[in-house]
Amino acid sequence: MKTKYFNDAVIGNDQILASYSKNGELLRLYYPTRDNKQFLDYFETGVKINDSSLIYLHQDINNQYKQKYIEDTNILTTEIKNTYFNLKIVQTDFVPIKNNVLIRRYLFVNENTINLDVKFFVHSKLHTAENNLVGSKLIDKGIVQYAHDFALSIFSNKVERTNHQLNDTGSNIQEGYIHDKDYIGMAPDASVCYDLGTMKPKEKKYIDIMITITENCEKQIEEETNCFKKLDIIKEQALTENYWKRYLKKHNTFKFEEPRNAYEEKIQRMYRRTILYFPLLVNQETGGISAAVEVDEERTRCGRYSYCWTRDAVFITRAMELLGMKKEVEKFYKNFCKKTQSEDGKWEQRFYTDGSLAPCWGYQVDETASVIYGVWEHYKFGKDKKFLKDTLKMCEKANRFLQRYMKDLLLKTNEIHVSYDLWEMHEGINMYSISSIFAAFYSMNLIYNEIYNEYEENRIKQEQIREEKKKIEEFLIQTKEYIVTAFYDNEKKSFVRNLEDRWMDVSIIGAVVPFQIFTPKEKKITNTVERIDLTLRTYTGGYKRFENDNYMNGNPWTITTLWMALYHIEKGEKSKAKEELRYVVNTCEELGLISEQINNETMKPAWVMGLRMGACNVYFSVRKIIWE
Structure with missing residues (x-):
């Protein structure tokens, strides 16, 4: 897969997420969730001007770049000026709020004093573990690339394609020439060309490129592409711009x-x-929150980032609360956390945002402790006792797990009580992890205080709460004593991070x-x-x-x-x-x-x-x- 470590810009809607380089190259495209599935190995665009070779828009020695978001929106513009031919290209990328299609609008301006003959190229390769099972096929004004369970369509709404190549594209596209007699092929990459014709000095021309993802069903592909071709691009951009400006005004x-x-x-x-960035990484269906857009699918430098760590998500929700995103925060706790909690009460290291378990290499006890802490912090913000009751069983299960963990640690049993630290670098007994457990116990105690009178008709439950509070108060004393005695180094006159x-x-x-x-x-x-x-x-x-x-x-x-x-x-x-x-x-x-x-x-x-x-x-x- 092509190396692409830096996502310099991100746009999207509830189901599509796209990331870009600082030069406007489309790096990643996700649908229908923020972390799975990502469809692009690469998506490269370029122009052939007069008799030149292909000039890549995202990478050429004669290109100058200016990139910005349209103010207070998630609409990205990249201005590319080729100083050799004096051709200016303004690329505008956005995803309509109500239509799951990525729109790339290109404005070409001839700033030269001579005519320029301009041809526009798209060269795309799918990212899949089964590239030998990927195919490409011509559609009206574009191409579709497909595997067994999906199809990615690339097409223009108005400009006809003039050439295409579905096989062995890489061998000749750099010369600015593609040609293929076949209408269907088996290669993972394919290319298409649009002839913009001769541009006179100061003349402007537009082309809109659309990308959509559907099931691999010919009828659905045809219906969706035909539907999106009818969109009024200017109107859709204005609607998208207004949506994000209203969103910012509401949440700022x-x-x-x-x-x-x-x-x-x-x-x-x-x-x-x-x-504006917060909603782009939230799974609106489950409440899962991705830590970042992925940077390293092949794990060449790290263990990957595009997952939901419950600890990270808890602290992110605290900011979301201040933004008035109560609905999203409660969905995280009441839906995502409940769905992902293990039978023994803990949360594993990380998950996909749809709630399925992600690849893990160990256990982090602060993932579990953070959820109880986060539930109380969210309650403090809105004082909604129904929320506490809705999450009480979940917190009680987590609390029992943490009590077993601390009991094993304090009594020095043979049970495994080591944990990775929050950096996922050291496995042992860590001060941050134990501190998070203290905070969980403290929060659980406060939750019980707040919820106790809600069970006036249930004397058995109130008795259980009183007994549980006694245990928690003992654990609070013991846990703080452990932190001070185990982690304070009298020689260094400071706390240290772990026992090793x-x-x-x-x-x-x-x-x-x-x-x-x-x-x-x-x-x-x-x-x-x-x-x-x-x-x-x-x-x-x-x-x-x-x-x-x-x-x-x-x-x-x-x-x-x-x-x-x-x-x-x-x-x-x-x-x-x-x-x-x-x-x-x-x-x-x-x-x-x-x-x-x-x-x-x-x-x-x-x-x-x-x-x-x-x-x-x-x-x-x-x-x-x-x-x-």
Whole structure:
């Protein structure tokens, strides 16, 4: 599969999600969920001008690029100017809200003083594990590429195709020439050409390319393509633009003052982009929330990202609550979490957003603890006791699992009680994991307090609650004592991350933010933060995850840097928090998507654009620094 690690821009609707490079290349196309199935190995476009070879729109030495979203929307525009021929191309990509079709509108402008003969090419290869079972076929004004269970149609609404090639396209398309006598073929890639004719100086021409995914049924393909060809593209774009602007207005619950400089303007742009990005990774049917658009299908650098980790999703929902996305948040807890909980009460490491189990390599106990914590945090926001009752059995099962886990740990039984840390790098007994369990017990106790009177007619249930609260209160005392005795290193005068390597790790701060086991000014915590600053803060101002981190060369992470910002806010040190936020803002690309890591040398994104947890922390940091 073609290597494509950076999703610089993302657009979509409830069922289609598409990602792009900074030069406008379509990288990935998902349907009908955010994480499965992805259909494209590559989708390349180009032009042949006069007698030239093929000039790829996304990659040519003579091309200049400008990319932006239409303001406050999920409509992406990429301006491509070929300076050799002085041909300007404006590519506009959007997905209508009510129609499951990706529309790519191309405007060609001849800025030369001579006529230009322009031919437009599309070369597409499907991504499938069974490429030998993929075929291509001509349809009216385009081609369809298909496998056993799906068909991807590429077509124009008005411009006729002039040439095509369904077999061995790669051998000659770079010369700007394709030809095939066959109307059907068995290759995984295929190409189609549209002749735009001769363009006079200053002349403009349009072509609309549509991509749709259906079942591999000839009648359905024909019906859908014919239906979409009738769409008024200008009207559909206007409707899509209006939808996203209304969406932003509805969910932007925090009103900024007018920006005084470029930095404040960028913060506000990132903030708005964060709001517009949230719905693109939510499975509207199940409530599952994807961590990011996938970056590495072949697992050449990582274990993949396009899954739902319940821990990540819990913290993402806290931001969603502030955006007024109550319906989506409750669907996550009442539908997705219930569906994915194991019989013994735990949640596995990660899932597809449809609720099916994703590939895992271990267990993370904080995935389970985070759900109970998240249920209480959501209740605090809306005070809806029906929500607590609806999720009570689920939380009780999880609570019993965590009690067994801690009992085995405290009594040092032979039961397996090791767990991967939240970074999925170390398997053992980790401070963050145990802190999350404390927070789960604390939250469960508060849930019982709140729900107790709802069972006035059920004395047996009230007695069960009283007995369970006694157990929880004992576990709270024992768990906090364990954290202090096991993880505080008297020689280092600080907490350490686990019982094995005893390194410094930003996740130690989880005991303060968000779990509030300790206050930010306690001596043990301030000592720990001093050591974190000495060992993990880089010379550029960002924070690495932990000592000796070698994943992707041990870069500073946006999550860890903003985590420290949230700690400093809690401590009342807003000036430090502002500097940490400034680091993230200054290293963010112009489109406003947050990356997982920052290259310490270039100060550019180093890995995974559009990480939801990064966006979540930006959202919290901005609100707390500016508002509270």
